[in-house]
Amino acid sequence: MRTIKFLLQKEFLQIFRNKGMLPIIFVMPIIQLMVLSFAATYELKEVDFAVVDFDQSSTSRQLIERMQATGYFELYGEYTSAGQALDELDKGNVKLVLQIPVHFQRNLNAGESAPINLSIDAVDGSSAGLIQSYTSSIIADFNREKLADVQIMNAAIGNSAGNQKLITMKPVNWYNPDLDYITFMVPGILVVLVSMIGLFLSGMNIVREREIGTIEQLNVTPITKSQFMIGKLMPFWVIGMVDLLIGLSLARFGFHIPFLGSLFTILVIAGIYLILVQSLGLFISTITHTQQQAMFIAWFMMVVFILMGGLFTPVESMPGWAQDLTLGNPVAYFIRIMRMVLLKGAGWQEVYKMVFVLIGIAAGLLGISINRYKKTVS
Amino acid sequence: MSELAISAKGLTRIFGDFTAVDHIDLDVKKGEIFGFLGANGAGKTTAMKMLTGLLSPSSGEAKVSGFDVYTEAEKIKKRIGYMSQKFSLYDDLTPEENIRFYGGVYGLNDRELKDKKDELISSVGLEQFRNKQVGSLPLGWKQKLAFAISIIHDPKIVFLDEPTGGVDPVTRRQFWERIYEVADSGITVFVTTHYMDEAEYCDRVSIMVDGRIDAIDSPSGLKSSFNASSIEEVFISLARSAERGDG
Numbered sequence: 001m002r003t004i005k006f007l008l009q010k011e012f013l014q015i016f017r018n019k020g021m022l023p024i025i026f027v028m029p030i031i032q033l034m035v036l037s038f039a040a041t042y043e044l045k046e047v048d049f050a051v052v053d054f055d056q057s058s059t060s061r062q063l064i065e066r067m068q069a070t071g072y073f074e075l076y077g078e079y080t081s082a083g084q085a086l087d088e089l090d091k092g093n094v095k096l097v098l099q100i101p102v103h104f105q106r107n108l109n110a111g112e113s114a115p116i117n118l119s120i121d122a123v124d125g126s127s128a129g130l131i132q133s134y135t136s137s138i139i140a141d142f143n144r145e146k147l148a149d150v151q152i153m154n155a156a157i158g159n160s161a162g163n164q165k166l167i168t169m170k171p172v173n174w175y176n177p178d179l180d181y182i183t184f185m186v187p188g189i190l191v192v193l194v195s196m197i198g199l200f201l202s203g204m205n206i207v208r209e210r211e212i213g214t215i216e217q218l219n220v221t222p223i224t225k226s227q228f229m230i231g232k233l234m235p236f237w238v239i240g241m242v243d244l245l246i247g248l249s250l251a252r253f254g255f256h257i258p259f260l261g262s263l264f265t266i267l268v269i270a271g272i273y274l275i276l277v278q279s280l281g282l283f284i285s286t287i288t289h290t291q292q293q294a295m296f297i298a299w300f301m302m303v304v305f306i307l308m309g310g311l312f313t314p315v316e317s318m319p320g321w322a323q324d325l326t327l328g329n330p331v332a333y334f335i336r337i338m339r340m341v342l343l344k345g346a347g348w349q350e351v352y353k354m355v356f357v358l359i360g361i362a363a364g365l366l367g368i369s370i371n372r373y374k375k376t377v378s
Numbered sequence: 379m380s381e382l383a384i385s386a387k388g389l390t391r392i393f394g395d396f397t398a399v400d401h402i403d404l405d406v407k408k409g410e411i412f413g414f415l416g417a418n419g420a421g422k423t424t425a426m427k428m429l430t431g432l433l434s435p436s437s438g439e440a441k442v443s444g445f446d447v448y449t450e451a452e453k454i455k456k457r458i459g460y461m462s463q464k465f466s467l468y469d470d471l472t473p474e475e476n477i478r479f480y481g482g483v484y485g486l487n488d489r490e491l492k493d494k495k496d497e498l499i500s501s502v503g504l505e506q507f508r509n510k511q512v513g514s515l516p517l518g519w520k521q522k523l524a525f526a527i528s529i530i531h532d533p534k535i536v537f538l539d540e541p542t543g544g545v546d547p548v549t550r551r552q553f554w555e556r557i558y559e560v561a562d563s564g565i566t567v568f569v570t571t572h573y574m575d576e577a578e579y580c581d582r583v584s585i586m587v588d589g590r591i592d593a594i595d596s597p598s599g600l601k602s603s604f605n606a607s608s609i610e611e612v613f614i615s616l617a618r619s620a621e622r623g624d625g
Binding site for chain 1: 434
């Protein structure tokens, strides 16, 4: 125990003396949450669009105004020919070209179909999909109102033709009623934060001792493997938890994320999860000799874990084999747990299976790394 | 218990098809200053790593302070001090913090730690550097501090791997005065060096060539049996026969 005390004391002295890293460690949760939550959003805002209005009627005016009024679209310019407008699309000045045909108003009032042409810049597939669905729903709304107007007019003149009933779907979004992407992203970003601290810092720390040669001096002392490992894990575990607390407070009071589940549950699971990623870091440290190698491998794993972890794209939309792979991805588990507990108020009952998987992976990795760490050189 | 601090028989270490240390026999008596000489690449550091438990031997046997290097490496570690060729204290800690850390892991209690800290700081003459990070100290001071820390737990044996490499002559002299003091206090000193004048200060020296120990005796004994006027001549006549290149 005393040995561990001295090891911890030394690690904390070194961490707090490291002027290059210390500020990052504590500023990181704030910056990550701010930047990622606002930037990594699927919401559309102020998409530039061009209009070619061949109809020049009051109805076509209304539709264009309706587009702008939503706040999602901003009129870049009106063009007299489709070619000019599509040029702007080519240049990347607009993401959407809306063409309104002649007789748009006349056809609509006559209850006939009045097709509108949308040309969307689909280089970024997911935002193209969003532009399409946003535009469609604006047009559909518009269509419904017009149809209602036409029906009223028809009813007034005693004409029952074209009097159709509309079936509309009204989706209700549970747990995140406004489909607020920040609510959705923040719990996931907290996971990334904790993973980075855990994966990079402790593993890197051991490789650093190997690189500068101090590990040799440690290896001739009576320090045991487990003492050494605890000495390396604990400081960054504490730092990871502190970072998580900073992140959670920011999420709660800065982003007003609902905390439906228990904070205690989150912290306990985070503690286990941190040990898991730290063990992975330790494992990397046992197979590398320089910080550069360790950093490279850790980054590689991190990127795969995050991309396959359901942070940006839902796991459910991955192909089957990729979904199977996520069964071994700790990041995916913890992101799900965080979202379930924070946003849905899930308790131990709902998450315990996933927690057991995390404990299993953690125990396995820790065992392998302790086993692989040798006090002798080869 | 035997009067031997270190005894090795046929100690060998093979890396792939390269025999770094080739069946060396070695007896070091308690309390002596044993000089372990050899050209670069002769296998000194490898031999020393086996004796300190950092590296397991390929074959042969060795006992350090009465414990077997294969099975009792951890017991050996409590009883030896080691100063590596490469400076390996923590550059980002102060001398005091380094002393406290190593003293602590060797199991000194708070009282001993405090006494040792004051004793070491003053014996090495580090008062002016007390609160400076070790990284900013001149090399000679760093080496003196590393030596002081390697014997902080009053080991039976201390292994010094080129302790005076790159150090100025005055500091070198002071260093050897400390080595004598340490040996007088009963600690066996096992030291490697490239300075032949330092070899003359040792009670006994061995000279390694190509992984073997080609000569082992007191400096005067070596000189008379090789009919040489200095250890340097003995060394050169032996090292010339080496087949391994420098480095």
